[in-house]
Amino acid sequence: MKQIAPRELAAWLGDASRARPVLLDVREGWEVQTCAIAGSTHIPMGEVPARAAEVQKGRDVVVICHHGGRSMQVAMYLEKNGHAKVHNLAGGVDSWAKTVDPSMPVY
Numbered sequence: 453m454k455q456i457a458p459r460e461l462a463a464w465l466g467d468a469s470r471a472r473p474v475l476l477d478v479r480e481g482w483e484v485q486t487c488a489i490a491g492s493t494h495i496p497m498g499e500v501p502a503r504a505a506e507v508q509k510g511r512d513v514v515v516i517c518h519h520g521g522r523s524m525q526v527a528m529y530l531e532k533n534g535h536a537k538v539h540n541l542a543g544g545v546d547s548w549a550k551t552v553d554p555s556m557p558v559y
Contacts, residue, residue, distance in 0.1 A: 459552060
């Protein structure tokens with residue numbers, strides 16, 4: 453599993469020559485309602501084992517949470533279950549809001 457900084461992810465998402473990664477947000481529903489990175493797929497952490505088949509193997513996956521801890525656990529789980537291109541958003545949406553999108557609400 454690789455760590456990806458918010459600015460690196462923003463550059464990736466802005467690069468039309470690169471395939472867009474799956475943005476997997478593993479926070480709870482109320483957290484996603486507060487703020488989310490556009491285009492994210494929401495699967496709460498506790499539902500990932502039952503819904504992991506919804507995440508396409510072979511694609512780059514960036515796992516997202518509030519500060520990066522839960523997403524790291526999910527990223528490790530996905531790797532152990534056959535996903536080869538998994539990235540953890542370092543610092544989570546909190547860091548994204550502070551470094552990429554200051555208009556995003558923080559909590």
